[in-house]
Amino acid sequence: MLRRLDSADAGFDAALDELLAWEAREADAVAQEAARIIDEVRAEGDAALLRLTARLDGVRVQCAAELEVAASELERSFAALPGDDRRVLQAAAARIRRYHEHEPTGGFEMRDEFGNRLGQRVTPLDRVGVYIPGGQAAYPSTVLMTVLPARVAGVREVVAVTPTPDGRQSQHVLAAMHVAGVDRAFAVGGAQAVAALAYGTETVPKVDKVVGPGGAFVAAAKRLVFGPVGIDLIAGPSEILIIADGSAPPHWMALDLFSQAEHDADAQALLVAPDADYLDRVEAEMRRLLPTLSRAELIRESLAARGAMIAVNDLAEACEIADRVAPEHLQLSLREPDAWLDSIRHAGAIFVGSWSAEVLGDYSAGPSHVLPTFGTARYASVLSVADFQKRSSIVRAHRNGMPELGRLAVKLAEAEGLTAHAAAAAVRLREHNAAV
């Protein structure tokens, strides 16, 4: 069902490297096609957007305004849901909002010994574009997990885009847009949607940053528009790594691995344990439970391609392997998870203890489920309020405190051969000295 590795084997390091291999840069053909699409939208605006949406999504409309989904339509989608579905969306939204309201967001100010005041000001972005995948899968949860941190940050205008191939709209996605409070929504997707957000068209407003997950064309387009607009991260396949000491029921672990594997064929589910018998028991549960799941074929495929059980000597070694993987999701399904938490340096989200199933993080715990994948947790972060803010430095030189800064600046500017820099500092120094 899925490969078994043992850290004691001679070829283990190479086998693990091979298992984790993922080409992060999009294929040249994808990148070139994305670049062509971007250039078309940039040059022709709405006309290109209409043409590309007709060609790639099979959605044919007369004018770009028809691609906009009105606020009233979002509200109608929400109102049309069963009452229980409405309450669940709102309850999840309330939890996600509250979590993000706890994020520290302040700047600071300090005063040096010369009376100069220096600080940092933190302010929200003006306008943000959120990409919500659509088509084969529709994820209302992703709407909440991207729009709400932006709203908490104080972003003035949130513009959501989502493809509707052949006109298929997800009522849940539209309803989630209503609950999260997007300002404008457009039924466009792919590289053309990213281009429209990055450069603006007659109908789609230009945004300051594009966030949200997407496929290879969206990833390639985000890479290319980075500069004129900000982007969050280049998304790759989703992963989970579970460290288990055998204290959790094996069928829990089986379902946790499945819930990662059912995302897509590239998803990666890894279970690391010092107890080989336990791995056998989890695998037996996997065999028993797999037929009960609607996506069994996909799960089988992704487990065979990229899944693994890894037997290790002890939990310390399990933590080392987790750090090597730097997984998007890390479950510490351990009797004493806190004893090991500090041994973990790299993970997008950490689920502490067996009751903390990764699925809770996908939907309802509170933190955004937009997380760094394929090892980028080594440097990248969970989507947060901070991603919708920017920091500006504030420098207030005091008349009597400026000379100290000025003298250093003159000397360093001279060392760098920048005489205008030196003169701009020196002229103030001279006038200060003349006055005292």
Add this chain to the structure above:
Amino acid sequence: MLRRLDSADAGFDAALDELLAWEAREADAVAQEAARIIDEVRAEGDAALLRLTARLDGVRVQCAAELEVAASELERSFAALPGDDRRVLQAAAARIRRYHEHEPTGGFEMRDEFGNRLGQRVTPLDRVGVYIPGGQAAYPSTVLMTVLPARVAGVREVVAVTPTPDGRQSQHVLAAMHVAGVDRAFAVGGAQAVAALAYGTETVPKVDKVVGPGGAFVAAAKRLVFGPVGIDLIAGPSEILIIADGSAPPHWMALDLFSQAEHDADAQALLVAPDADYLDRVEAEMRRLLPTLSRAELIRESLAARGAMIAVNDLAEACEIADRVAPEHLQLSLREPDAWLDSIRHAGAIFVGSWSAEVLGDYSAGPSHVLPTFGTARYASVLSVADFQKRSSIVRAHRNGMPELGRLAVKLAEAEGLTAHAAAAAVRLREHNAAV
């Protein structure tokens, strides 16, 4: 000397757009050559790095180890400087370090009403690469402004690279590396240096993130390696926008504009004022002072190409224009700058009051001088401790608090058609319910 715009003119908006126009994406030829270089270094490691460094920088060595600049050599460069230069580097470093130590860096933990604990953990990156431009200009200040925030963040290993065309090393740059405390330094540059940091070679260690300014090839390479490694931002030409009410001596403004314009031919210096007579007086001072500066030719060129004085109706309009420009550096050379600070939304660094010359920010005030350019201050931030940290979510579901999260997760997973997700939550719910 530099163009004059008036916000009351009919064509003002178009003229301002034209003045600010900057193509952020690198030219296709540059991007393709950068991609080729990256592929060579990735495939061949040191061999490619040696070949490219010989070809592009004219530096020919036998083995890649010779490209490393030993810590002892950095220290010797520092020791060889005049005592005053050593003290200035150390004093500037102390100020920059202290400023960054004030940055808020903590995570948080909250507890919901069900006993679940949710939080965010903030940890430093393991290994960072810092690109220091070299060759025509050598900027020891950039070493301090990039390495010190990384050190304050707690990065374990900082690797610096800097090109040494034809073997020309800057003693000040090497000395600054010693003062800032880089762990390893390599005399390589360009796209090949970015590739070596991103993928590692036999000699150059793979890093988690590459930061620092560079030319078009460095920018193109950073864009391409984003994913396997993090990057800070895509750097463009440097800008200043000064809002002046006429209270600052005109020759101060002249020198502040020059100190921006002397960076390179694409640098942009803008002066915005409601008083046209004042603009005349500043221009007269510019004519008088320009011949005294060593880079007069370059200053003349960049002012003619991209500089401007802009007459406005009032300071409110000046602030609106500043927000449209979203400049890297904004000087509020005003009698009452604090009255206007809140009117400004977008700027990389704000210099408050006439004594706060931008040049102080370049060298000695404290905040990093690595700032978002060409309008990217709309979404991007000054280089900070936060750029060398990452945030991980922490989810600790409590046995008795998990059911609330689980019920929401089951419903949302069902709405998304993800039955394994629903099952992973449901199995815990059932066992919790069976136990109580």
